[in-house]
Amino acid sequence: MFLVFLAFISISSSHWVDKKVVKINKLDEEVSSLKAQYTDAHRMLMKMQLEPEIMKQSETLGIKLTDEQPYVLIKKVYDRQP
Amino acid sequence: MIGNRKNLLMRGYLVGFSLLLIAIGVIYSMGKIQVAEGEQLEEFAQQSFRLATEPAERGNLYASDGDLLATTITVHNIYLDLSVIDDELFEGQVRNLSDSLSRMFSKPSSYFEEKLRAERKKKNRYMTLIKGLNYEEYQRIKSFPIFNRGQNKGGFIHETKPKRELVLADVGARTIGYDDNRGKAGLEGAYSKDLSGTEGRRWEQFMGRGQWRPFKSWEQEPVEGSNVYTTIDAGMQIAAYSALQDQLIKFNADHGCVAVMEVETGKIRAIVNLKKITDSIYSDVLNYVVGEGAEPGSTFKTVSLLAGIENDKFTPQTTVETGSGRYRLYNRTISDTHGYGTLTVEGVLMKSSNIGTAKLINAAYGSDPQEYFDQLDKWRLTKPLGIDIAGEAAPQFHRPEDPNWSNITLPVMSYGYGFKLTPLQLLTFYNGIANGGTMLKPLFIDKIEKNDGGEINYKPQVLVERMASPENIRAITEMLKKAVSDGTAKNIFTEHYEIAGKTGTARVEYWIKDQPMQYRASFAGFFPADNPKYTCVVIIHKPDRKKGYYGGGVTAPVFKKIADWVYSRTPKAAPAMPRLVDVKKNIQSTPGFKANYESKTIPNVVGKSGESVIPALENLGLDVRYTGVGKVVSQSIPAGIQFRKGQTIYLMLEG
Numbered sequence: 001m002f003l004v005f006l007a008f009i010s011i012s013s014s015h016w017v018d019k020k021v022v023k024i025n026k027l028d029e030e031v032s033s034l035k036a037q038y039t040d041a042h043r044m045l046m047k048m049q050l051e052p053e054i055m056k057q058s059e060t061l062g063i064k065l066t067d068e069q070p071y072v073l074i075k076k077v078y079d080r081q082p
Numbered sequence: 083m084i085g086n087r088k089n090l091l092m093r094g095y096l097v098g099f100s101l102l103l104i105a106i107g108v109i110y111s112m113g114k115i116q117v118a119e120g121e122q123l124e125e126f127a128q129q130s131f132r133l134a135t136e137p138a139e140r141g142n143l144y145a146s147d148g149d150l151l152a153t154t155i156t157v158h159n160i161y162l163d164l165s166v167i168d169d170e171l172f173e174g175q176v177r178n179l180s181d182s183l184s185r186m187f188s189k190p191s192s193y194f195e196e197k198l199r200a201e202r203k204k205k206n207r208y209m210t211l212i213k214g215l216n217y218e219e220y221q222r223i224k225s226f227p228i229f230n231r232g233q234n235k236g237g238f239i240h241e242t243k244p245k246r247e248l249v250l251a252d253v254g255a256r257t258i259g260y261d262d263n264r265g266k267a268g269l270e271g272a273y274s275k276d277l278s279g280t281e282g283r284r285w286e287q288f289m290g291r292g293q294w295r296p297f298k299s300w301e302q303e304p305v306e307g308s309n310v311y312t313t314i315d316a317g318m319q320i321a322a323y324s325a326l327q328d329q330l331i332k333f334n335a336d337h338g339c340v341a342v343m344e345v346e347t348g349k350i351r352a353i354v355n356l357k358k359i360t361d362s363i364y365s366d367v368l369n370y371v372v373g374e375g376a377e378p379g380s381t382f383k384t385v386s387l388l389a390g391i392e393n394d395k396f397t398p399q400t401t402v403e404t405g406s407g408r409y410r411l412y413n414r415t416i417s418d419t420h421g422y423g424t425l426t427v428e429g430v431l432m433k434s435s436n437i438g439t440a441k442l443i444n445a446a447y448g449s450d451p452q453e454y455f456d457q458l459d460k461w462r463l464t465k466p467l468g469i470d471i472a473g474e475a476a477p478q479f480h481r482p483e484d485p486n487w488s489n490i491t492l493p494v495m496s497y498g499y500g501f502k503l504t505p506l507q508l509l510t511f512y513n514g515i516a517n518g519g520t521m522l523k524p525l526f527i528d529k530i531e532k533n534d535g536g537e538i539n540y541k542p543q544v545l546v547e548r549m550a551s552p553e554n555i556r557a558i559t560e561m562l563k564k565a566v567s568d569g570t571a572k573n574i575f576t577e578h579y580e581i582a583g584k585t586g587t588a589r590v591e592y593w594i595k596d597q598p599m600q601y602r603a604s605f606a607g608f609f610p611a612d613n614p615k616y617t618c619v620v621i622i623h624k625p626d627r628k629k630g631y632y633g634g635g636v637t638a639p640v641f642k643k644i645a646d647w648v649y650s651r652t653p654k655a656a657p658a659m660p661r662l663v664d665v666k667k668n669i670q671s672t673p674g675f676k677a678n679y680e681s682k683t684i685p686n687v688v689g690k691s692g693e694s695v696i697p698a699l700e701n702l703g704l705d706v707r708y709t710g711v712g713k714v715v716s717q718s719i720p721a722g723i724q725f726r727k728g729q730t731i732y733l734m735l736e737g
Contacts, residue, residue, distance in 0.1 A: 017295070018289055018293075018295065021289065021293060021294075021295040021296070022293055025293060025294075032156075033217075035156075036155070036156035036217050036242070037217045039153055039154065039155050039156070040155055040156075040216050040217045040218070042150065042153070043150065043153055043155060043247060043249055046149060046150040046249050047249055049149075050149070050250075050316060050317075050320065051317050051320065052320055052324075065650070066650060067646065067650050068650065069578070069649055069650060069652060069653065069654050070650075070651070070652075070653045070654070071653060071654060071655070072653040072654065072655055
């Protein structure tokens with residue numbers, strides 16, 4: 001009787017493990033798909049935040065880059081050389 | 083009873099015997115499986131195990147300020163199994179599907195419909211529809227009619243592939259490089275080991291329905307690749323790229339390159355190489371900065387003259403006769419663009435006189451050329467720099483002990499011919515001057531960020547502690563400054579900041595007969611000259627000679643554009659701001675004013691607080707105009723004078 005009980009436990013746990021593995025594999029797939037989505041978005045963001053891209057967009061608004069030297073208005077502590 | 087018992091016994095034996103038979107059968111089968119079919123079965127068992135590998139994710143390549151340069155993205159390839167789609171679905175939806183595809187890929191709808199029908203007739207089970215989609219496009223195409231039924235009913239087969247993507251596309255492509263079936267190149271190749279990480283390995287067991295389960299723990303855990311931060315400044319890189327590209331197109335040149343180095347650290351902030359592919363299309367396909375050894379021409383005069391000054395052969399004021407622009411030395415005629423007459427050493431560099439340089443160096447080192455080479459050796463100009471990027475061209479020099487050495491070799495060498503040097507080496511030398519005589523090794527990497535959070539930081543490396551005495555460094559810097567303000571690069575002179583630099587116009591392929599002379603224009607220099615921030619070398623190879631070929635006109639403007647880019651982004655100290663007045667303190671410390679409303683004369687309000695004076699005077703019937711804040715400094719109508727109502731009084735307040 002005890003042996004039957006043990007066998008029962010063993011079989012059910014192995015099934016349980018199989019189910020887990022299937023679930024893990026599925027989640028893995030989902031993770032890699034999300035990662036792919038992230039890198040895609042990250043890459044596009046990086047492209048968009050480059051100066052020439054921003055200038056292209058802002059030129060439609062009539063904003064241009066200056067050739068003049070800017071002024072330091074606020075001196076921050078971390079600007080100072082150690 | 084006995085018969086019954088006997089019967090029972092017989093039955094017992096019978097059962098026992100049959101059990102025995104079964105047992106023998108089992109043992110026989112066991113033996114058979116083990117011995118006879120053993121090998122076959124073991125092989126079968128092996129099939130349900132595999133040594134699975136898990137690829138490690140490759141690290142990213144960043145610019146120094148964290149802009150992404152190269153990353154691995156997943157591209158989605160779409161294939162179709164046209165045999166699994168049933169007729170009803172196909173006929174019903176093929177028009178809709180073609181319309182959707184036509185909108186997405188801007189090709190006519192009929193093109194897709196015809197193609198799909200043709201392939202379906204052929205019962206194609208693996209038709210390539212489209213490759214290289216990104217995630218968003220994949221999501222979109224997945225939702226199209228027919229395709230939304232999935233693989234088993236809609237025949238939609240989706241495969242992914244990792245792909246290395248350069249965010250800046252062609253900008254700096256060769257320096258960023260690659261590490262794939264083409265081999266290893268650039269930074270991707272140099273730091274391949276750090277970027278690629280370690281592949282994971284473990285045994286897995288087949289468990290049916292296409293699933294595998296881990297059988298043992300990792301034999302090798304997967305370790306993701308490290309992120310590599312380069313010293314490249316993405317903004318400057320783009321600025322340098324477009325500056326060089328514009329100029330190459332303008333002069334229809336064969337190829338060109340630019341490299342910018344940060345003076346204090348030796349960090350390479352921008353490195354651009356462009357080669358003409360077809361007319362006005364240039365692409366970054368070869369790393370000229372690192373890999374192209376060539377005769378530097380006039381930019382090398384700086385090296386020769388600094389050597390002479392440092393070895394006390396002459397001073398910046400020493401004069402030399404360059405005559406009418408042609409000079410015969412040994413059996414070679416050396417020529418200048420113009421006849422400059424008598425020049426000082428400073429003038430030789432400013433006007434870039436070949437004759438002057440050749441005469442000075444020949445007089446100084448002609449009897450012992452080895453001394454000149456000792457100086458070059460000391461400056462590390464004769465050996466490769468030993469950078470991490472593969473493919474560095476080694477410098478090539480003729481030495482005095484070489485059989486093809488002659489008397490003319492040294493004078494010709496002094497103005498940059500007869501040996502080969504890479505642009506990077508020239509950059510390193512000029513940067514040494516800009517850095518007050520400390521020559522630094524070019525640095526391409528800021529840090530490597532490991533997956534476990536650890537960091538390896540790369541520090542500047544000193545190649546030559548002291549190239550020359552501080553006075554001589556100052557003297558050569560002055561000479562380079564004058565070469566820009568009054569010399570061959572006058573055209574890029576600006577009042578905003580000082581540039582120190584030297585042009586070069588080297589003849590190339592002069593050994594090919596029956597070809598009009600070709601040139602290699604160059605410029606090497608640093609800015610701002612009084613406190614150098616960046617050193618920059620620009621090379622433009624074989625510009626169209628009809629459009630111009632002098633270093634001053636062809637390459638110096640590229641340098642200027644980059645310098646201007648830096649200038650317009652370097653904030654300067656704010657001009658003196660108007661003095662701030664502490665209004666609260668002023669009001670509290672300044673005595674108030676109370677008007678005597680009986681009086682018909684102007685009271686003395688100087689030194690009283692404006693806050694109390696102005697309403698009081700207005701109450702007296704005066705029209706008060708004032709400037710500033712705080713205390714009253716002066717009043718337009720002096721105290722004691724009679725006033726009328728409505729008369730205007732001007733007050734000047736402190737602030």
